[in-house]
Amino acid sequence: MTLPAEEKTQRFSWNEYKQWPEEERWQLIDGQAFRMSAAPNIRHQRVTGNLYAVIREKLKGRSCISFIAPTDVVFDDYNIVQPDVLVVCDNNRITDANIQGAPDLVMEVLSPSSTFMDRKLKLELYERFGVPEYLLVDPMGDLVERYRLVEGRYGRADVFPWHGELPLVSLPGVQLNLCEIFERDLAELNVVREGPKGYS
Numbered sequence: 001m002t003l004p005a006e007e008k009t010q011r012f013s014w015n016e017y018k019q020w021p022e023e024e025r026w027q028l029i030d031g032q033a034f035r036m037s038a039a040p041n042i043r044h045q046r047v048t049g050n051l052y053a054v055i056r057e058k059l060k061g062r063s064c065i066s067f068i069a070p071t072d073v074v075f076d077d078y079n080i081v082q083p084d085v086l087v088v089c090d091n092n093r094i095t096d097a098n099i100q101g102a103p104d105l106v107m108e109v110l111s112p113s114s115t116f117m118d119r120k121l122k123l124e125l126y127e128r129f130g131v132p133e134y135l136l137v138d139p140m141g142d143l144v145e146r147y148r149l150v151e152g153r154y155g156r157a158d159v160f161p162w163h164g165e166l167p168l169v170s171l172p173g174v175q176l177n178l179c180e181i182f183e184r185d186l187a188e189l190n191v192v193r194e195g196p197k198g199y200s
Contacts, residue, residue, distance in 0.1 A: 011030075011031030011032070011078065012028055012031050012032075012033050012078070013028075013031065013077045013078055014028075014074065014077045014078075014080060015077075017033075017080055025070055025082065027080060027081045027082060027117075028078055028079060028080045028081075029079055029081070029121050029122075029125055030078055030079065031078040034117065034121075036082070037111075037113040037114070040109075040111050040113075041111065043139045043140075044109050044110075044111045044139055046139075046183065047109050047137060047139040047181060047182065047183075048068065048069075048084045048085060048109045049068075050180065050181045050182075050183065051084070051085045051107055051109070051137065051176075051181055052066060052068040052085050054176060054177075054180060054181060055085065055087060055174075055176075058171075058174050059087070059171075059174075062089075062171075063089060063091065064087050064088065064089040064104065064171060065087070065088055065089075065091075065094065066085065066086070066087050067085070067086050067087075067088070067099070068084070068085055069082045069083060069084050069085070070082045071083070071086065071098070071099060072097070072098035072099065073086065073098065073099045073102075073103060073106075074098050074099065074100055074101075075101065075102065075125070075129045079125060079129070080098075081122065081125065083103070083106045083107065083108055083122075084107055084108050084109045084137075085106075085107040085109075086099070086103040086105060086106050086107065087103060087104050087105040087170070087171065088103045088104060089104045089170075089171075090104075101129075102126075102129045102130045102131045102132075103131060104131075104132055104133070104170045104171070105131075105132070105133045105134075105135070105168065105170045105171065106126055106131050106133070106134050106135070107134075107135040107137055108122060108134075108135070108136055108137065109137045109139060110136060110137065110138050110139065110140070111139075118136060119136065123136075123147065123154065126147075126154075127147075127149065127152075127153060127154045130149060130152070131149065132148070132149045132169070132170045133146065133147070133148055133149070133168065133169050133170040134146070134147040134154065135147075135166075136157070137181070139182070142161070142162035142178075142182045142184060143159055143160060143161050143162060143178075144159070144160045144166055144176075144178060144181075145157035145158070145159055145160075146158045146159075146160065146166065146169075148169055160178060161178070162178045162179055162181075162182040162184045163178070163179055163184070163186060163188075163189055164178055165177055165178065166178055
């Protein structure tokens with residue numbers, strides 16, 4: 001069994017990837033192996049879990065299905081990733097082992113160790129393989145950046161703060177209440193707007 005090493009320049013494919021130990025999590029981008037870091041912090045995991053739970057609830061009665069990591073998305077033999085949360089509406093792309101081809105929606109929750117991967121490598125990958133909508137969820141800034149595929153390219157991101165709602169282009173009629181995702185209270189806005197109360 002050939003095991004990957006990040007310092008190697010060898011180009012790996014699906015054939016090697018599927019033989020690696022299940023307890024180790026790797027991703028392939030253009031054949032380069034990237035070992036996923038140890039368990040993300042609690043804030044990352046809570047936001048990821050909230051995203052998945054909310055999306056799953058909103059998809060009831062629809063043909064689209066949501067998935068949470070670790071779920072392999074196989075774009076081709078040299079590009080295999082595990083998004084934090086994803087939605088697939090074409091059931092033909094869902095196999096017992098993985099997702100074959102581009103999901104309709106991909107959501108990556110940023111962490112210090114994944115920022116370059118999510119903002120650069122995966123953004124370019126999802127654009128190249130035609131993911132219609134890509135959400136970068138920032139649990140530290142409490143905001144979401146949305147990239148939409150238009151004529152094969154992602155343009156400038158639309159930015160949604162935690163106190164707004166985010167309509168999903170890939171899922172017409174579905175909106176995300178971001179204060180629910182980020183576990184924030186809209187009452188916080190009134191405190192900021194009114195400022196501290198003085199003494200009478």
